Amino acid sequence: MARANAAYYAGRDPFADFVTAPEIAQAFGELIGAWAAVCWQSMGAPDPVLLCEAGPGRGTLMADALRLAARVAPAFRAALRVHLVETSPRLRAVQAEALAGADPVWHDTIDALPDGPMILIGNEFLDALPIRQMVWTPAEGWRERFVRAGAFVLEPAEAPPPGEAPVVAGQVMEFCEPARAIVAGLARRVAETPGAVLLLDYGPDRPGSGDTLQALRDGQPAPPLETPGEADLTAHVDFPALRAIAEKAGAVVWGPESQGAFLSALGLFQRTEQLARGKPPEQARALVDAAHRLAAPERMGQLFKAMALCHPSMGVSPGFSPSRSNPEDGVRA
Known part of the structure; x- marks a missing residue:
């Protein structure tokens, strides 16, 4: 799975086969930027601070987040330093164009990120790791x-x-050993140095098992072992297991929360209304439909989840309930 996906991302445009949330609506990246700005304040507004993204795709999410930060949180924009975890030379070139002027620094692995206060975003990053x-x-x-x-x-x-x-x-x-190792390392880091990690991906919010390996080729489901390197291979993220690992490593964990509830709490529909105001009716309807695609339970809103790992001093993470639900037993903690 690892070799097949490495070949796939190195040699193809993955966005011909699937569309991620930042490509669906600019409000998605803007809300993530707002989330990061609030976290930065909760960290004590360190300057400088690393703003990192693992698996940044075309750079769309980061570009939208930076534009929002420059408009509403200029001090955060001035303090942040952009770091991207990306192995594909082709995608690095696309990201460099999207983030021209942001001076991004690329790394092959999360472990290679420099020390210091950090906010890291991982949107549909864990699902492509080998299981x-x-x-x-x-x-x-x-x-x-x-x-x-x-x-x-x-x-x-x-x-x-x-x-x-x-x-x-x-x-x-x-089970996904690389995801578990990555989450454990990130949790230790934000537990020791004020920081925050936001993971958005698809998978259950309660323990489960089953074969979730799937492949997409040319935008359609395909047999996972057919034409390796020409299809995107993914599997559901085991959020309950990752939460337990992160808590054991010392981080405070928020979620997993449904993506729909998370984005709605951050103001998805209010921001969409602002963007649609004054637009021609067809464009306004497209913006509203994009927001519903991200948040509606029957679309991406329920299957996709959000989970945050934070330093214990930071308080409630934006977009999450003040009570942290324990997905393993359903009680409130």
Whole structure:
């Protein structure tokens, strides 16, 4: 999965196959910029501060966030330094054009980001990281799914990490080791130095298991093992597991919250109304439809989630409920 996605992003325009939230509505990136500005104030307004994005796509989200910051939070705009985590040379060139004047600095990995106060955004970043899939059978015990000669095969395996999900014979159990390592590292960092991380992606907000590996090629679902490197491979993000890991590492975790509720709390529809005001009716309707596409439960609003990792001193993260819900047992903490 890692090799296939590396080839895919290096050699193709992924936005021919899918559209991310920043490309749907400029209000998305602007609201993320507002979220970052409020977090910066909660951090004590450090100068300088790293404003980072992992998997920045075309640079649209960052460009919209910077434009908003320059207009409503000029002190934040002056203090921030843009850092991008991107491995694709082709996408780096696109980002450089979109962010001309922002002097972005690129890194191959999150671990390569410099020390210091940091705000990091990851929108549809974790879902493309490689997963492992395991199956428990009464006769053979744990088996792990591998790829051999273009087909899935099951091989003997040790038990997966404990506490993942109830063992059900024949049911696929999925976990993403790179996502867990990244979240643990980010959580340790923001717990030690005031900072914040916002992760937006798709996946459940309660523990679960099952085969969620999927592929998109030419904008259509495709068999995951067909023409590797020519399709985008993704899997659902296990937010409950990542929350537990981040809390263990010392961060205060907000969410996961549905993307619809998160964006609505940040003012998605109010900002959309402002953008639509004075526009021709067709353009105004397109802006409103884009907002509903991001927030409506039957579209992206429920499947996509938002989760924030913050330093304990920062208070309630913008866009989240003052009570942090525990997705594993449904109680309020």
